[in-house]
Amino acid sequence: xxxxxxxxxxxxxxxxxxxxxxxxxxxxxxxxxxxxxxxxxxxxxxxxxxxxxxxxxxxxxxxxxxxxxxxxxxxxxxxxxxxxxxxxxxxxxxxxxxxxxxxxxxxxxxxxxxxxxxxxxxxxxxxxxxxxxxxxxxxxxxxxxxxxxxxxxxxxxxxxxxxxxxxxxxxxxxxxxxxxxxxxxxxxxxxxxxxxxxxxxxxxxxxxxxxxxxxxxxxxxxxxxxxxxxxxxxxxxxxxxxxxxxxxxxxxxxxxxxxxxxxxxxxxxxxxxxxxxxxxxxxxxxxxxxxxxxxxxxxxxxxxxxxxxxxxxxxxxxxxxxxxxxxxxx
Amino acid sequence: xxxxxxxxxxxxxxxxxxxxxxxxxxxxxxxxxxxxxxxxxxxxxxxxxxxxxxxxxxxxxxxxxxxxxxxxxxxxxxxxxxxxxxxxxxxxxxxxxxxxxxxxxxxxxxxxxxxxxxxxxxxxxxxxxxxxxxxxxxxxxxxxxxxxxxxxxxxxxxxxxxxxxxxxxxxxxxxxxxxxxxxxxxxxxxxxxxxxxxxxxx
Numbered sequence: 001x002x003x004x005x006x007x008x009x010x011x012x013x014x015x016x017x018x019x020x021x022x023x024x025x026x027x028x029x030x031x032x033x034x035x036x037x038x039x040x041x042x043x044x045x046x047x048x049x050x051x052x053x054x055x056x057x058x059x060x061x062x063x064x065x066x067x068x069x070x071x072x073x074x075x076x077x078x079x080x081x082x083x084x085x086x087x088x089x090x091x092x093x094x095x096x097x098x099x100x101x102x103x104x105x106x107x108x109x110x111x112x113x114x115x116x117x118x119x120x121x122x123x124x125x126x127x128x129x130x131x132x133x134x135x136x137x138x139x140x141x142x143x144x145x146x147x148x149x150x151x152x153x154x155x156x157x158x159x160x161x162x163x164x165x166x167x168x169x170x171x172x173x174x175x176x177x178x179x180x181x182x183x184x185x186x187x188x189x190x191x192x193x194x195x196x197x198x199x200x201x202x203x204x205x206x207x208x209x210x211x212x213x214x215x216x217x218x219x220x221x222x223x224x225x226x227x228x229x230x231x232x233x234x235x236x237x238x239x240x241x242x243x244x245x246x247x248x249x250x251x252x253x254x255x256x257x258x259x260x261x262x263x264x265x266x267x268x269x270x271x272x273x274x275x276x277x278x279x280x281x282x283x284x285x286x287x288x289x290x291x292x293x294x295x296x297x298x299x300x301x302x303x304x305x306x307x308x309x310x311x312x313x314x315x316x317x318x319x320x321x322x323x324x325x326x327x328x329x330x
Numbered sequence: 331x332x333x334x335x336x337x338x339x340x341x342x343x344x345x346x347x348x349x350x351x352x353x354x355x356x357x358x359x360x361x362x363x364x365x366x367x368x369x370x371x372x373x374x375x376x377x378x379x380x381x382x383x384x385x386x387x388x389x390x391x392x393x394x395x396x397x398x399x400x401x402x403x404x405x406x407x408x409x410x411x412x413x414x415x416x417x418x419x420x421x422x423x424x425x426x427x428x429x430x431x432x433x434x435x436x437x438x439x440x441x442x443x444x445x446x447x448x449x450x451x452x453x454x455x456x457x458x459x460x461x462x463x464x465x466x467x468x469x470x471x472x473x474x475x476x477x478x479x480x481x482x483x484x485x486x487x488x489x490x491x492x493x494x495x496x497x498x499x500x501x502x503x504x505x506x507x508x509x510x511x512x513x514x515x516x517x518x519x520x521x522x523x524x525x526x527x528x529x530x531x532x
Contacts, residue, residue, distance in 0.1 A: 022512055023484035025519065028458060029465035031485050032477070033370060035363045039377070043366075043385045044358055051392035055349040058396075147349065174351065183351070 049213050056178060094149045095136070098252040099127040102140065118145045121157070127250040132171050135162040137250040150174060158192040160247035162270070179226055180211025187220070188239075188270065190247060198226045203239045203273055239273030240321050245300075248272060253297045254304065261312060262287040264304075269324045271301035279327035286314070287326060335473070340400035347396035354392075362388065364470045365408055371463075372416050383419050387412040405471060468518045476511035483508060 093112030100107055102124020113119070113128055120143040127137045130149050138144055142157025152159065153176045163171040163184050174183045177193040187205025192198065200209055201223040209216040211226050218224040223237040237243065251271045256264050265287060269276035278284040290312065296304035305324070309317050318325040345353030365387060369380040391411055398407055469477040475497055482488040482496060494504035 022480070022515055025461065025465050026469075026480055026484040029462040029469075031481060032367055032466055032469060035366050036377070039366070039381050040362060043362060043381060043388065046385050047358065047362075047388040047392060048354065050389040051346070051354055054393050151349065176349070181351075 045213065052181070052210075056176065095128040095130045095146060097126060098129040098135075099250055101125045101250060113146050115148060116145065118143065118155075125246065125250045127252055129252055133164060134171050134173060135252055136160070136173070137162075137247050139246050139250075147176075152176070154191055154193050156193055158190060158194070158246075160188070160190040160244075160250070162188045179228065180209055182207050182209045184208075188273075189218075190244070196228060200224045200226075201237050201243070203244060204270070238321070241273070244273055248302070249300050251301055254301075256292040256296055256304075256308065257294060258291050260288055261290040261292055261315070264292055264308060265317075265324065265326060268301045268305050272305075272319070272324070274319065274322060274324045277323050277325045279325060283315070283326050283328045286328060290314075335403060336400050339404035340398070343395050343398040343400070343404060346392070347398075358388075360474050361405060361408055364405060364474065365412060367466070368409060368470055369412060369416060371466075373420070379419060379423070383412065383415050386419075387415045390415070403471075464519065468515060471518060472511065472514050475507060476514055479504070479507050479511045480515060 093114050095113040097107050097109050097111040097113065099109060102122075107119075107126055119126065119138060121138050121140050123140050125137060125139050125142075127135065128146070129135055132149060134149070136146075136152065137160040139158040139160070142159060143155040144157070144159055145153040145155065147153055150172055151174050152161075155178075159175065161173050161175065161184065163173055163186055172184055172186070174181055175191045177191065177198045179193065179196075179198040182189070182191050182198075182200045184207050185205055187207060188203040189205070189207045190199075190201045190203070192201075198211065200207055200218050202218045202220050204220050206217060206219045209218060209224060209226070216224060216226075216232055218234070221236060221238055223235045225233040225235070248271050251267075254264060254267045262284070265276055278287070292308065292311065294311065296307055299307055302319075305317060305319060314329050316325075316327045316329050318327075342353060342357055346357050362384065366380055366384050369383045369387075370377070373379040373383065387408065391408060394411075398404065401407075402410075469480065472480075479493050479497065482493045483490075488496075490501050490504050490508070493508065494501045497504060497507065499507070
């Protein structure tokens with residue numbers, strides 16, 4: 001798409017125009033009037049706000065329709081509203097359930113999620129993995145609509161998204177709530193919408209938030225709280241804070257069998273909000289060539305570290321609040 | 331080209347209605363300037379009125395865009411909604427909307443602009459101002475990148491490389507855009523005027 005601001009009212013560029021009939025007509029007409037930038041910005045702001053209101057209104061309406069069967073499923077631990085049981089036509093799924101915690105529900109690992117599908121969790125949580133590798137986790141007592149592979153509406157509750165390392169492959173997700181929208185820039189972050197307050201907690205990278213017609217930014221280690229009648233509030237929230245534990249407990253299983261140790265360590269460090277540190281190049285190289293065996297399925301990342309540690313006697317793993325330190329055993 | 335433009339318009343409208351931020355930005359950047367100029371020409375260059383009308387139109391459009399069915403180009407659809415807003419605003423201000431209607435709002439001319447393919451009846455004698463007016467109107471009905479490429483080439487004298495840079499495409503692609511833009515402009519303008527295009531559009 002062309003930005004007309006780059007062509008209106010500027011000085012003529014170099015080169016000589018071809019003197020053909022179209023050229024004569026255009027020169028006769030002269031340049032079209034430029035649109036003043038301040039007008040563009042004012043109208044953009046007003047129209048965008050109206051558009052967002054309309055999108056929220058339609059989503060709320062759609063959610064309301066979907067809520068009816070949810071009431072019937074209230075006693076179920078994890079309920080997929082329409083539970084993947086209604087026909088979604090031939091449209092391919094956009095995500096797969098990778099983990100369900102808290103017991104059996106109507107969703108099970110391996111179930112597929114389609115565009116526009118609503119999910120409601122009861123006492124447990126559910127983790128989804130998208131085709132692009134995005135990990136989305138819904139906490140207990142959460143209702144959300146998976147609008148697209150990169151867009152979720154959080155009706156109520158808490159969710160956590162891991163779009164990969166900041167330097168990763170450009171995955172991104174936007175989370176809408178009634179109060180505003182949060183859009184990540186390659187990160188791990190959590191969004192909550194409970195009792196009329198929207199919270200955006202950033203574990204890695206940064207998140208842009210649009211709410212009340214204004215834009216905010218939250219960086220790693222911060223939690224932003226937005227409420228209808230209050231000023232935005234920033235608080236510190238370290239990446240290893242216990243409040244992230246629920247998300248780590250829903251981390252998709254990591255298959256360690258025949259995988260390099262370094263892959264497991266990177267996964268475990270990210271999932272526990274720690275920085276991965278090698279005390280020497282030799283330790284890093286050894287972690288690259290050393291392969292694991294067995295399984296850590298069913299364990300949280302912290303439990304997995306403890307389970308792997310005895311199987312790699314040539315390494316020393318030391319986890320403190322901020323770092324996972326890897327060295328070669330003496 | 332026309333069919334694919336319609337398909338592109340439908341896809342864009344669907345994405346905007348679906349809540350895509352990127353689609354909204356694409357929609358706004360493409361249509362706001364065109365609509366603004368469309369209105370400006372119809373409110374005696376009253377910038378404040380133009381801003382108010384465009385804002386009202388676009389706010390209305392984003393509420394209704396899920397109902398766009400692709401039966402006409404998106405810009406044609408926007409203009410139709412906009413005409414109602416213009417008439418309403420002019421009436422509120424005590425003007426006669428009929429007196430403000432430019433020639434290209436004649437239904438036959440509208441059809442020509444929308445289809446860029448309909449021949450009109452004979453209108454042989456046109457002043458330079460009228461021609462200029464129709465040149466600008468034709469440009470507004472072209473996709474923005476076409477209009478910008480033509481303006482850069484023929485009014486500002488930019489090279490193909492400069493156009494390519496402004497459009498964010500390769501020089502070869504810019505040549506292709508220019509070629510398609512010329513064809514679209516020629517078709518659109520010719521359909522509006524029954525010129526013997528000997529000196530205008532040979």
